[in-house]
Every structure is written in structure tokens, then in C-alpha cells.
Amino acid sequence: MNRMLTLNIFRYNPLDPDSTPRMQTFTVQEYDSMTLFIALTQIRDEKDPTLKVDFCCRAGICGSCAMVINGRPGLACHTQTKDLPAEITLHPLPFFQLLGDLSVDTGSWFRKTGLQIEAWCHSDDKAFDPTAEEMRMDNDLANEIFELDRCIECGCCMAACGTARMRTDFLGAVSIMRVARFYLDPRDKRSEDDYYEVIGNDQGVFGCMGLLACEDVCPKGIPLQDQLGIMRRMMAMHSVKGVLPRPLIETIKKKGCCHAHAQS
Amino acid sequence: MNASTITLHVPQRSKIAGRMDFFQMASGVLLILFLWAHMLLVSSVILSPSLMNGIAWFFEATYMAQIGGPAIFVLMVVHFILAARKMPFKQDEWKTFRVHARMLQHKDTTMWLVQVISAILILVLGAVHMFVVLTDLPITAAKSAARIQSGWLYLYLVLLPMAELHVGVGFYRIGVKYGFVGRSKRKWFQKTENVMMIGFITIGLLTLVRFMLLNIQG
Ligand code: HEM
Ligand code: SF4
Ligand code: SF4
Ligand code: FES
Numbered sequence: 001m002n003r004m005l006t007l008n009i010f011r012y013n014p015l016d017p018d019s020t021p022r023m024q025t026f027t028v029q030e031y032d033s034m035t036l037f038i039a040l041t042q043i044r045d046e047k048d049p050t051l052k053v054d055f056c057c058r059a060g061i062c063g064s065c066a067m068v069i070n071g072r073p074g075l076a077c078h079t080q081t082k083d084l085p086a087e088i089t090l091h092p093l094p095f096f097q098l099l100g101d102l103s104v105d106t107g108s109w110f111r112k113t114g115l116q117i118e119a120w121c122h123s124d125d126k127a128f129d130p131t132a133e134e135m136r137m138d139n140d141l142a143n144e145i146f147e148l149d150r151c152i153e154c155g156c157c158m159a160a161c162g163t164a165r166m167r168t169d170f171l172g173a174v175s176i177m178r179v180a181r182f183y184l185d186p187r188d189k190r191s192e193d194d195y196y197e198v199i200g201n202d203q204g205v206f207g208c209m210g211l212l213a214c215e216d217v218c219p220k221g222i223p224l225q226d227q228l229g230i231m232r233r234m235m236a237m238h239s240v241k242g243v244l245p246r247p248l249i250e251t252i253k254k255k256g257c258c259h260a261h262a263q264s
Numbered sequence: 265m266n267a268s269t270i271t272l273h274v275p276q277r278s279k280i281a282g283r284m285d286f287f288q289m290a291s292g293v294l295l296i297l298f299l300w301a302h303m304l305l306v307s308s309v310i311l312s313p314s315l316m317n318g319i320a321w322f323f324e325a326t327y328m329a330q331i332g333g334p335a336i337f338v339l340m341v342v343h344f345i346l347a348a349r350k351m352p353f354k355q356d357e358w359k360t361f362r363v364h365a366r367m368l369q370h371k372d373t374t375m376w377l378v379q380v381i382s383a384i385l386i387l388v389l390g391a392v393h394m395f396v397v398l399t400d401l402p403i404t405a406a407k408s409a410a411r412i413q414s415g416w417l418y419l420y421l422v423l424l425p426m427a428e429l430h431v432g433v434g435f436y437r438i439g440v441k442y443g444f445v446g447r448s449k450r451k452w453f454q455k456t457e458n459v460m461m462i463g464f465i466t467i468g469l470l471t472l473v474r475f476m477l478l479n480i481q482g
Contacts, residue, residue: 071367094364162373165364166357196282202349206285209350210441211373212450225450229443232285236442239282257446 003030005039005081008089009051013100023089024048030081036088037065037077040102052101060219063154066093067102073156075219093159095168106155117175117198121188135187144259148181148227150220157214157224163207170207171199173214177227184259192238195231200239205232226257288346289442291339292434298336299431303464306408307471313405313478320403333398337391344387351380375433382430389423409478417472424468432461 005028012021026047028039037058044051056062058077065076068091070084081088096104157173164170179199182188199205208228215225233256237249305323309316323329352358365373396411397403412420436457439445445453 068367071369160368160370162361162364162368162376165360166352193277196279197277200279201281206281208441209376210437211370211376212440213368213370213373215447216370216372223447225440225447226443229440229446233442233444236282236286236289239279240286243283256442256444 002032003086004028005030006087007039007043008087009043009102010091011051011101012098013052014098015100030086034081035077036069036079036081036084036090039081040076040090052099052103054103061152063106063152066106066154066156066159066219067091068093068159073159073217075154075156078219093155095158095161095164096155104155106153109155109158110153113171113175114178117171117179119175119178119182121182121185122190122194123187124189137186141184141186145181145184148177148184148222151177151222152220154219156217156219160213160217162211162213163209167203167207169203171204173208173224173228174222175199176205176208176231177222177224180227180231180259183231192234196235196238199231200235205235208232229257230259284346284349288343288349289438291343291346292438294339295336295343296431296435298339299427300464303467303471307467309405309408309478310467310470310474313409316405320405324402329398329401329403333394337394340387340390344383347383351383379430379433379437382426385422385426386430389419390427393419393423405475405478409475412472412475413478417476420468420472424472425465428461428465428468432457432464 007026007028008023009026010021011019011024013019026043028042030039035058037055040051040053041055044053053067053076054064055077056064058065060075060078063075065078066073067076068074069076069079070089073093090102092098092102092104093106096106096109098104151174153174155174158164161170161172164172176199179195182190183195201207205228210228212225214228215223218224233253237253241249305319306316308319320329323332352361361377365377396416400407436445436453439453440450
């Protein structure tokens with residue numbers, strides 16, 4: 001069943017004063033196992049070389065081809081046209097700065113936010129000794145950390161988050177998941193107090209309204225719901241120490257999903 | 265972190281954000297428990313009006329209605345103030361969220377809007393309801409029936425589904441937000457919650473029908 005696909009694509013160049021936001025329609029002949037990436041490349045090769053779209057790996061690894069596909073953020077290279085209706089509407093990801101057409105700048109935001117949540121191992125500032133043996137880590141724990149490290153920073157979760165759309169300083173599920181990754185890492189010496197300082201506020205865990213759109217759109221299936229829940233519960237319980245009786249805090253802490261291999 | 269903490273050169277050690285979030289959740293849980301208990305107690309009229317009268321008498325003899333009633337009202341207001349921090353009162357926030365929800369066509373996102381709207385309705389209608397009931401103690405099945413038959417039915421026909429929707433969605437959201445319900449249980453939890461919501465609305469409607477049919481003279 002090879003259909004004629006109609007692609008309605010958002011066009012706008014914010015740097016050109018004469019450009020106004022509009023939708024432009026292209027038609028593409030579908031073929032077997034065609035992805036949206038192929039369709040867009042074909043349009044750029046054969047119909048309009050000025051169409052701005054980002055691609056790099058075309059294998060769901062680099063995270064650059066995220067866009068809004070019929071209302072849902074997703075990766076163009078990861079989306080087969082056979083899974084879509086014959087009419088496809090494409091918009092750039094909201095939330096991020098628009099570079100033009102379907103291309104947005106996710107990198108600046110991820111860099112800024114990474115600095116804000118201090119997304120690196122805090123090892124008590126010990127000088128790095130290149131001759132020392134590497135620190136050993138339990139294999140299960142390494143796997144649990146790796147599960148979270150699979151994030152490709154595509155930005156789909158941020159674009160799908162209603163909270164982030166309303167409150168642009170919201171750090172989002174991806175940042176909270178990132179902090180959870182360092183919390184799991186035994187090389188990171190930060191205490192609960194230190195983590196509370198970066199995400200224990202309404203820009204962090206307490207800003208999330210549990211809409212779970214992030215969870216539902218993440219193309220890599222990162223366990224965002226679980227990480228948001230674990231971190232929020234931990235931070236909230238940390239904040240009521242001294243207000244609630246300790247046994248109650250301990251019980252609530254252990255209810256629900258937890259980090260299976262966390263050491264502390 | 266914000267500009268003021270940077271200029272002060274001292275780490276912010278305030279726990280207030282976490283505490284507000286926790287008490288928003290805790291007040292929600294208490295209100296959910298209240299609403300379920302309330303529904304079961306009032307629905308005793310389906311079985312027999314004298315059973316409901318007996319329960320009402322017990323709650324007044326023990327002063328639970330006189331003290332618990334206003335306490336629930338205070339709890340409701342506290343919960344509203346804490347939860348309203350998230351509400352899109354600014355016009356641009358409201359518009360952004362509406363446009364976003366329409367684009368995404370995502371159930372949990374849309375249900376949040378339902379929660380915002382039902383919250384306002386419960387605040388007003390619930391306050392009216394509590395005032396009317398608590399200023400006319402003791403509660404008896406006959407008085408309730410007279411009220412409902414004289415036009416208050418319409419208030420309850422709005423308050424009942426709004427309260428149940430709000431509480432149902434709120435229950436689900438507390439579960440997922442606090443990680444009590446993980447990814448593997450989400451679908452199941454959603455289904456359970458829907459069944460409970462329909463069950464409670466059905467009981468509530470049956471109760472109203474019973475009140476409509478109750479012979480006030482008798
Ligand atoms: C402690 C304060 C409250 C008392 C003593 C109370 C008592 C009652 C009584 C006696 C009725 C039967 C109808 C009537 O007599 O008018 C009723 C119905 C109802 N109440 Fe309350 N109520 C209280 C608070 C609330 C709150 C806070 C809500 C909402 C969250 C609420 C929601 C409802 C609903 C939806 C109905 C209709 C119930 C049904 O159809 O079975 N009530 N309440
Ligand atoms: S968490 Fe998922 S959706 Fe978000 S940036 Fe990472 S891979 Fe993309
Ligand atoms: S669960 Fe939280 S982070 Fe994810 S979309 Fe909802 S509000 Fe945003
Ligand atoms: S092109 Fe790299 S993720 Fe799509």
C-alpha cells in the first residue's frame with residue numbers, strides 16, 4: 001500500500017524580518033519502511049533546499065531530529081510513515097528557541113540546565129590521580145545508572161510538558177532524572193541536603209504536576225515517571241524531617257518505587 | 265537557587281517548598297478519605313432513613329459534626345490555597361496550557377484542566393453546602409430530603425460529579441507524583457480509579473433519588 005503522503009510543514013525564519021509563520025504543504029510518494037527522516041530529506045533534496053531540519057545519526061541516537069509530529073513530540077528518524085495517517089503535520093518543538101522551520105536549539109538549554117543542576121560527579125574535589133585504579137562498581141548498580149544515561153537529550157519530554165510550557169524556568173523530568181542518576185552514583189558524594197538545594201523547589205521536583213506526558217513521549221523509554229516519583233518523595237520526606245515523626249517518614253519513604261541498588 | 269541566594273553567598277537551606285508540597289498532598293489525602301466516608305454515611309439513607317438518622321445522631325452526640333464540620337471546611341480552604349499555587353490564574357498561562365493540551369491530545373494533561381475547573385466549583389458549591397447543612401443541625405433524613413426536593417437537587421447534581429472527578433483524578437495523581445504507583449502499575453491504577461469513580465457517582469445518584477422519593481410528611 002504505497003500512499004501519496006501530504007506533509008504540512010511549519011515554515012518560519014525568525015532572522016528574516018519579511019518571514020511570517022505559515023504552513024507549507026508538500027507531497028511525497030511513500031515507499032516501504034520509509035521514515036519521516038527519509039521523507040523530509042527527499043523534500044529537501046528534490047523540492048525545497050531551504051527547509052531547515054536537523055539530522056545527524058538517523059538512528060535515534062543523537063537526539064537532533066525531534067519535532068512535533070501530528071501534535072506529539074517524537075524523533076523523525078524513529079517514526080515510520082506507515083504508522084502515521086496519509087496527512088502529516090509537522091511543527092518544531094515548542095519550549096526551545098526556534099532556529100527556523102523545524103529546527104530548534106536544544107543544546108543551549110541542556111547546557112544551561114546541566115550547569116544549574118550541577119550534572120557531574122562531586123567527588124569532594126579530590127585531585128584526579130591518573131595512576132590510581134578505577135573505582136569498582138557493582139554490576140547491577142552500573143546497569144541501573146546506565147539505564148538513565150541512555151537519555152539522548154532530544155527534548156521531547158520538555159516539549160510535551162504542560163508545566164514547562166507554562167513556567168519556562170521548570171527544570172523538567174529530564175533534569176530530575178539526571179540528578180537521580182548522580183544520586184545513584186557512589187562516586188558522587190553529595191548529600192540529600194545538597195540535592196535538595198538544586199531540585200528541592202518549584203522549579204525542580206515540586207513543580208511537576210504529574211501529567212506524565214514526558215513519560216509517554218520519551219522515544220528512549222527512559223523511566224521518567226519512576227525517577228520523578230522517587231526523587232519527589234525523597235526530597236519531600238527530607239523537608240519534613242523534624243516536623244513529622246521519624247517512623248512515619250521511614251514508612252512513606254519505602255512505599256512505592258525505589259532505587260533497587262542505591263547504596264545510601 | 266535564585267538571584268537572591270547567589271548575592272547572599274549562602275546556600276538556601278529553607279525546607280518550605282518541600283513542606284508545602286507535602287502538606288498539599290497530605291491535605292488532599294485527608295479530603296479524599298473524608299469524601300469517601302461522607303458518601304458512605306449519607307448513602308445509608310438508601311438502606312433506611314432511620315439508619316441515617318442514627319448515624320447523624322451519633323456524629324452530633326460525639327460533637328464530631330460540630331467540630332469536624334468546620335475543621336473539614338478549614339482543611340478544604342488550606343488545600344485550596346496550597347494547590348492554587350499551581351493553577352493558571354494568569355491569562356497567558358491559561359492560554360498556553362489550553363493550546364498545549366489541544367495539541368498533545370493526552371489524557372493526563374487534559375485531566376489536569378478538569379481538576380482546575382472542578383476545584384473552583386467545589387470550593388464555591390461545597391462551601392454553600394457545608395454552610396447550609398451545618399447551620400441547620402441536627403441532620404435528619406427528613407430535613408435533607410425536604411431540602412433536596414425544594415430545589416437543592418441541582419446543586420448536588422453538579423457538586424457530586426465534580427467532587428468525585430476531582431477526588432478521583434487527585435487520588436491518581438498523588439499516586440504517580442509521589443512514586444507510590446510506578447510505571448508498571450500505572451495502567452492498573454488508572455482503571456481501578458475509574459471504576460471507583462463510577463461506583464461513587466452511582467451511589468451518590470442513588471442517594472439523591474432516595475431523597476427525592478422520601479416522604480417528608482411521614
Ligand atoms: C463536614 C461538612 C459536611 C457535612 C456535615 C455534610 C453533610 C451532607 C449531607 C447531610 C448530605 C445530604 C444532603 C443534604 O442534607 O443536603 C450531603 C450531600 C453531599 N455532600 Fe456533603 N457534607 C459536608 C461536606 C462536604 C464536602 C466538603 C463536599 C465536597 C468535597 C461534600 C459533597 C457532598 C456531595 C457531592 C453531596 C451529594 C451526596 C449524595 O448525592 O449522596 N460535602 N452532605
Ligand atoms: S528523557 Fe527521553 S524525551 Fe527527554 S531528552 Fe531524554 S531521551 Fe529525550
Ligand atoms: S510528569 Fe512532570 S515533568 Fe512530566 S510532563 Fe508532567 S509535569 Fe512535566
Ligand atoms: S537523527 Fe539522530 S536521533 Fe534522529
